[in-house]
Amino acid sequence: MGEVDPAFIQALEHRPKPQTSFAQGIPLIDLSPLNSPESIHAATLVSQIGSACHEWGFFQIINHGVPIQVRENIESAARKFFALPKEEKKKVARDEINPLGYYDTEHTKNVRDWKEVFDFVVRDRNLLPASPESDDEELKELINQWPEFPPEIREVCEEYAAEMEKLADKLLGLIALSLGLERTRFSSFFDEHTSFIQLNHYPPCPAPDLALGVGRHKDGGALTILAQDDVGGLQVKRKTDGEWVLVKPTPDSYIINVGDVIQVWSNDKYESVEHRVKVNSDKERFSIPFFHNPAHRVWVEPLEELVDDHNAAKFRPYNFGKFFAARKRSNFMKLEVDNIQIQHFKN
Ligand SMILES: O=C(O)CCC(=O)C(=O)O
Numbered sequence: 255m256g257e258v259d260p261a262f263i264q265a266l267e268h269r270p271k272p273q274t275s276f277a278q279g280i281p282l283i284d285l286s287p288l289n290s291p292e293s294i295h296a297a298t299l300v301s302q303i304g305s306a307c308h309e310w311g312f313f314q315i316i317n318h319g320v321p322i323q324v325r326e327n328i329e330s331a332a333r334k335f336f337a338l339p340k341e342e343k344k345k346v347a348r349d350e351i352n353p354l355g356y357y358d359t360e361h362t363k364n365v366r367d368w369k370e371v372f373d374f375v376v377r378d379r380n381l382l383p384a385s386p387e388s389d390d391e392e393l394k395e396l397i398n399q400w401p402e403f404p405p406e407i408r409e410v411c412e413e414y415a416a417e418m419e420k421l422a423d424k425l426l427g428l429i430a431l432s433l434g435l436e437r438t439r440f441s442s443f444f445d446e447h448t449s450f451i452q453l454n455h456y457p458p459c460p461a462p463d464l465a466l467g468v469g470r471h472k473d474g475g476a477l478t479i480l481a482q483d484d485v486g487g488l489q490v491k492r493k494t495d496g497e498w499v500l501v502k503p504t505p506d507s508y509i510i511n512v513g514d515v516i517q518v519w520s521n522d523k524y525e526s527v528e529h530r531v532k533v534n535s536d537k538e539r540f541s542i543p544f545f546h547n548p549a550h551r552v553w554v555e556p557l558e559e560l561v562d563d564h565n566a567a568k569f570r571p572y573n574f575g576k577f578f579a580a581r582k583r584s585n586f587m588k589l590e591v592d593n594i595q596i597q598h599f600k601n
């Protein structure tokens with residue numbers, strides 16, 4: 255196995271096949287009708303979003319309204335930060351008390367990911383349950399740790415986060431409409447949202463056929479908005495045939511995916527789809543996901559409008575904060591048990 259620590263090695267059935275071509279058919283959706291006064295265009299957009307959520311669980315958007323400069327600023331700050339010596343990055347290392355900051359030890363399904371990360375929350379000093387235990391009512395504050403270098407990092411991250419909140423609001427409105435609900439149906443769940451942003455760096459890997467940048471997983475929040483660079487590596491498990499397909503990078507676009515919470519709210523009409531990240535032996539890759547999560551107090555369950563006598567609720571309610579705390583703990587260290595999944599709440 256040469257230079258690669260066995261902690262990174264995927265089981266045989268999860269190793270990526272060599273793959274050079276990009277997938278066809280992942281929907282590319284133009285959001286410009288949102289700025290058009292003609293509602294006919296907006297109706298087409300809503301149906302495109304609905305089909306994409308139903309058929310793929312993933313889509314890309316263009317003309318999304320996020321200024322290119324805001325994205326370039328955070329991308330450039332991320333490159334500068336990850337280029338620092340490890341000792342410098344470790345000055346803002348996360349630990350068991352504070353889960354935010356820098357780390358290079360994430361595990362997905364108990365195999366180590368080939369990446370380094372800087373995490374921050376969008377609402378600083380936000381509250382989350384202190385532990386996943388249901389009888390523990392203690393809450394803890396999430397506090398961002400900002401690096402000293404590059405000096406602009408805090409400002410550009412906060413500017414980017416504000417744009418992501420606006421975009422997420424628009425997307426949630428479209429998703430609500432596509433389910434036949436009011437545009438603002440989801441709004442109250444996000445009043446004190448626990449959304450966070452990750453700066454990801456995937457260094458070149460000497461064993462790209464054995465390790466993964468991020469192992470297969472589903473996102474546990476409501477919605478993810480991902481900025482990926484032009485290297486490529488994100489693979490989605492295509493619903494029609496279960497094949498892992500590579501998402502083609504499109505300049506100035508964002509990749510959107512439905513998370514577990516929308517799967518539950520929609521009572522399985524939309525599905526949170528598995529995905530993973532392939533690494534590369536010669537190129538490093540950067541990506542920036544924004545994970546839009548409800549407030550910790552929210553009990554996630556199928557929406558009453560989408561449940562009736564013919565369509566029973568497929569999930570029992572679960573508390574979002576406790577779910578999130580359980581996920582965070584299993585990412586932090588290698589555990590002997592599988593991490594929590596919405597399947598555990600299936601009726
Ligand atoms: O880097 C990427 O392309 C995706 C990362 C991802 O899926 C995640 O962090 O949840």
Ligand SMILES: [Fe+2]
Nearest residue numbers: 471472473529
């Ligand atoms: Fe993900």
